[in-house]
Amino acid sequence: MTLPMLLNMIILVSEDQNIDLGLTDQFILSFGVTWVVIQYDLEIDHLPKTDEHITLQTQPSSYNKFFAFREYWVLDEAGNQCISIKSLWVAMNVEQRRLAPIPPEIVAPYHSEAVRLTPRFKKPKKIEQVTASREYRIRYSDIDTNIHVNNTRYLDWMIDLLPYDFLISHQPAHINLKYDNEVRYGNTIESKYERLTIDDQTVTRHEIYNNGNLAAVANFTWQPDGEVD
Amino acid sequence: MTLPMLLNMIILVSEDQNIDLGLTDQFILSFGVTWVVIQYDLEIDHLPKTDEHITLQTQPSSYNKFFAFREYWVLDEAGNQCISIKSLWVAMNVEQRRLAPIPPEIVAPYHSEAVRLTPRFKKPKKIEQVTASREYRIRYSDIDTNIHVNNTRYLDWMIDLLPYDFLISHQPAHINLKYDNEVRYGNTIESKYERLTIDDQTVTRHEIYNNGNLAAVANFTWQPDGEVD
Numbered sequence: 001m002t003l004p005m006l007l008n009m010i011i012l013v014s015e016d017q018n019i020d021l022g023l024t025d026q027f028i029l030s031f032g033v034t035w036v037v038i039q040y041d042l043e044i045d046h047l048p049k050t051d052e053h054i055t056l057q058t059q060p061s062s063y064n065k066f067f068a069f070r071e072y073w074v075l076d077e078a079g080n081q082c083i084s085i086k087s088l089w090v091a092m093n094v095e096q097r098r099l100a101p102i103p104p105e106i107v108a109p110y111h112s113e114a115v116r117l118t119p120r121f122k123k124p125k126k127i128e129q130v131t132a133s134r135e136y137r138i139r140y141s142d143i144d145t146n147i148h149v150n151n152t153r154y155l156d157w158m159i160d161l162l163p164y165d166f167l168i169s170h171q172p173a174h175i176n177l178k179y180d181n182e183v184r185y186g187n188t189i190e191s192k193y194e195r196l197t198i199d200d201q202t203v204t205r206h207e208i209y210n211n212g213n214l215a216a217v218a219n220f221t222w223q224p225d226g227e228v229d
Numbered sequence: 230m231t232l233p234m235l236l237n238m239i240i241l242v243s244e245d246q247n248i249d250l251g252l253t254d255q256f257i258l259s260f261g262v263t264w265v266v267i268q269y270d271l272e273i274d275h276l277p278k279t280d281e282h283i284t285l286q287t288q289p290s291s292y293n294k295f296f297a298f299r300e301y302w303v304l305d306e307a308g309n310q311c312i313s314i315k316s317l318w319v320a321m322n323v324e325q326r327r328l329a330p331i332p333p334e335i336v337a338p339y340h341s342e343a344v345r346l347t348p349r350f351k352k353p354k355k356i357e358q359v360t361a362s363r364e365y366r367i368r369y370s371d372i373d374t375n376i377h378v379n380n381t382r383y384l385d386w387m388i389d390l391l392p393y394d395f396l397i398s399h400q401p402a403h404i405n406l407k408y409d410n411e412v413r414y415g416n417t418i419e420s421k422y423e424r425l426t427i428d429d430q431t432v433t434r435h436e437i438y439n440n441g442n443l444a445a446v447a448n449f450t451w452q453p454d455g456e457v458d
Binding site: 002004139140141147156159160162164167185186 | 233368376385389396414415
């Protein structure tokens with residue numbers, strides 16, 4: 001399973017839950033807002049293999065006036081957890097394209113915990129010295145509905161910079177990915193990365209810029225892929 | 230359903246059938262070859278919508294010494310055919326990367342018809358006057374296993390050239406897509422297209438070049454998307 005596929009699948013699980021609870025896109029839009037994910041924190045023991053049957057679980061765990069905290073778990077066929085994901089969501093006013101208070105009606109059905117502070121996410125560390133960078137034009141195949149760039153594409157632009165030999169011999173163990181600004185159809189973004197070794201582990205730091213503005217930033221920790229093909 | 234997703238799904242259906250018949254990748258590779266699709270001809274009444282349940286059918290219909298002809302059908306929830314696809318396959322010697330005679334052992338389990346000539350596919354018409362062109366670098370996310378570029382990417386590179394307003398208001402009705410030469414990871418390809426009106430229908434002709442060599446060519450016939458969103 002690729003990382004973009006993983007992120008697409010957990011979004012589908014959230015949507016399934018939302019629909020089950022009557023939280024359709026139309027209902028949410030009736031409050032003038034849409035949900036936007038602003039950060040993911042992924043702990044990956046291993047990524048599922050072809051033909052494996054997996055179970056995806058999700059729980060909207062807590063929320064406050066502006067932030068909602070949702071967790072995901074991926075279980076392998078034996079029921080062992082192979083991935084856990086924490087995510088932070090905000091409500092965006094669709095007309096102003098700006099952060100809005102979360103309408104109580106769109107979180108009430110979750111029966112999740114109202115908190116003063118949602119769990120804190122670490123801020124991904126910025127690049128100190130660029131190892132490589134490249135430009136990417138947003139393609140028609142990169143967008144979902146509404147000229148919105150699929151959130152998983154940022155991962156493609158980040159990962160694509162890494163050498164092929166590295167990618168086929170390593171697996172991500174931890175990813176901290178923060179979305180800062182929207183990227184839109186037709187934009188050309190710049191993806192930069194830095195590769196370094198911290199405590200004997202390979203770490204990569206990534207930044208996506210859109211017209212000089214930071215659009216996304218991420219830190220990856222990698223582990224050698226122990227498997228023999 | 231996007232066109233790339235459609236092509237990915239029919240490949241999965243073929244693979245499922247192959248595995249059911251003992252025609253695993255390993256078994257096929259034991260003859261030094263792999264199956265390669267060289268042409269698709271798609272007749273599209275409509276593409277399936279989100280959440281629709283569809284049925285995919287396939288049949289390896291006939292073959293001769295060098296070519297195998299396989300058909301696919303997509304049925305909607307009511308059992309009506311919404312897409313039919315004809316495809317032409319060859320066996321490629323994996324070491325020489327060259328066309329090879331089809332080993333009888335890898336077609337026998339299909340009980341398909343041995344013929345002198347497989348059905349003839351029209352050759353897609355070449356571009357006469359380029360409407361627009363653009364370069365695309367093959368990304369890590371474009372490749373499957375073995376540094377092989379996913380066949381559906383060619384469609385992305387072709388479609389991406391068309392204006393956004395055209396794409397959201399039109400559906401492909403017929404596609405004739407021919408693969409001529411392999412494109413590999415790290416290559417930069419050039420996608421060109423021509424848009425013209427033939428018998429009141431919008432037609433686009435597409436060519437993908439890799440280092441000046443034709444890698445793929447396609448003709449699309451489009452229909453206005455009658456649906457009101």
